[in-house]
Amino acid sequence: MSELSQLQRTLRILQVLSVRDRVTVKDLFEHFDRQIPQRTLQRTLVLIEESSLPLRRETGAHGQLHFSLERRFHFLPELLNADEALAAILLAQFGEHFEGTPVGQALAQVIEKLEQLLPLNGVVARSGILGLGDTFRIKQPGRVQGGAGGQVLLRLLQAILERRVCRVRYRKLGAGGEGREYLIHPYSLALVAGAIYLVSRQAGAESWISLAAQRFVQVDLLEDTFEREPGFDLGTFLNGSFGVWQSEPAEVRLEFSAIVAEFVQERLWHPSQELEQREDGSVTMAMSVGLSSELEAWILRWGPHCRVLGPPPLRARIRELLGQALAAYDDGTPTA
Structure with a gap:
């Protein structure tokens, strides 16, 4: 047998392990026609373990070690297709929620492993999954800083x-x-x-x-x-809620001006929403949702382009909040 490089030797060992269980160093020694020292084979098995491959070792009679690959392991792993690569990109974007935590570190390791499964000639592969800031990014104003440990x-x-x-x-x-x-x-x-x-x-x-x-x-x-x-x-x-705060569902009806109607229509704001477009271009929205400060804040974000039609308690509450907001500016401070 001609001399093998470390890579060739490792691949040959993986080939053996992919079809046989409980392989010993002595088995590999015989497989290589006794041309590779058993100590060298032992070191190669350790390298395979350290490479995060699912290699399992068991101690048999007289302390002899038996090595097996988990059956879910494929010697030639499938590369990611376009949809799977996009899923990996989306997954990577959630890392910022766990930055500086053990969860974040584990997620980074997962992404690093996924990067190895990208096709070499793929567009995503050329940019690299770990450098995704210019490829795809989730922007979340108000995201919790630091997050939970x-x-x-x-x-x-x-x-x-x-x-x-x-x-x-x-x-x-x-x-x-x-x-x-x-x-x-x-x-x-x-x-x-x-x-x-x-x-x-x-x-x-x-x-x-x-x-x-x-x-x-x-x-x-x-x-x-x-x-x-x-x-x-x-x-x-x-x-059952517009965010996370729970309360008894109420039949909410809102009217949006023609200026924002298309923007409102192209998004799902709540699973129960029903939209109806009017002749003047405005849109009414009906949904069954609990009344909460989260819903109030969302209505207020539309300014003059959203009007509450019902229920009366919500309409009164929005009027109250708008009055308080107006009063905050009615302090005599001159405008530019």
């Missing part, structure tokens, strides 16, 4: 998967100090408007609460477990 998110995710009761210390918005202690049943995590929220129930209570992940001061998983509400569905839960 990686350990907090990992603990919450573990609690959700294992249905563990949690003792948490949580600091409400505007409250100082170390926050208050609660016993909660964690159900789901949701990314809403640039922030991660935990959807949960307080132990002994029937109502649902949404807790901002960045305001958790401490999360402890207890040995106690809880039974999930059989009918709970995260999508249905989120559809």
